[in-house]
Amino acid sequence: LVQEDAEAARVGMSFLWWERQPIERTDEEVISFYKQIIIFVHQPTLRNIIQFQMTLRTILAALRRRHRHLPLPSKGMAWGITPWVGHIERNWDDENFKLSTLFPWIPEVRQLLQIEETLELQKFIMNLSWKFLDQLTEGHYFTVDVFLTYLFKWDLLNRWLLYNKHNAIIRFEKLTT
Template sequence: MQLLEDTARKLQDVKISALFQQEVNLLLVVSALRHRQQGKTPVLPIGGLGVGGHLRRYWNQPDFNLGGRFPWLGELRELLEQGRVLELERQIDQIRWKFADSASQMNPFTFEAVVAYVGKWDILYRWSQTGEAAGLQRFNELIDQVLEKA
C-alpha cells in the first residue's frame, strides 16, 4: 500500500491522478470483496488513498454502501460469489477499459491518452497470455474494439 500512496503523491497531472485513483479504488473494492468472501477481516488502509476507510466502516453492507458510486460493484460481487472467476476478471478489465476510454475521450493526443492507451495494451497483453481459448477470444474482442476506434 505504501507504494501506491507514494505513487499517488508523485502524480502531478490531475487527469492522470484521477485515472490512478479509479484503478486504486477498483483494486481496493475487489480485494475487499475477496477478503470478505473468504471470511477474513478487512485489511484496508484507513487514510487518504482510495476508499479503504469507507470499506472498513461499511464492511457488513453487501455493497459496502458504495453501490451508487460504483455501479459495477454489485455485478462483481455476484460473479465472485458464484465462483465465475474468468467472467469476474473479464468484467474487471472491462471496467478498467472504460476508465481508459474516459481518460482519452476528449483529446487522443494528450499524455493522458497515452497513459490510457498503455493501460489498454496491458489488458490486451494479460488476455493474450492466458493460454485458454477464452483468453484468446477476449483478446480478439478487445483488439476489434481498438481497431474500430482507430
C-alpha cells in the first residue's frame, strides 16, 4: 500500500470498529469524527465501505429508536449520517421507512429487533457486511481493493470468533438505552 492508502485504511477501520468506540461517545461525536475523516478518504473502495457501514448504522439507529417507542428525532437533532436521514425522518411512520426496495434487509433487521434476538441480529449484520465486501471486489484480484476488503473481513471474523453472548447482550442494552 502507498502511504496515503495505508493511512486511510487505518483511520477508516478505527472509525468502523465498534469495540474501539466508547459506548459513552455521543451521536454528535461520532458524526463529527466521521465528517473529519471522510474528507481524507480518497480511495473509492474504502469510501464505499465507510458509507455502507454508516448507512447501515443510521438505519439501525432509526429502527432501534422506533423499537424503543421513541418519537421521531427532533429537527436539528444529530442521530445519523448519510443522505438517508432526511428520507427516514419523512417516512418515520412507514415500518421500513420506504427503503426496503433499496435495502431489502430492513424487514429482517426490524423483525430480529422486535423479537429481541440480539445474537441473530448481530450475525445477520455481519453477514450483510461480508456480502457487501464480496460484491465490492467481485472480479478483482491482487488490488488494493481486495486488500482493504480483506482487512474488513478479517475484523468481522475476529469479532465473531471473540463474540460472547452475555457481553453482547450487555453491550446491546447499553447502546439501546
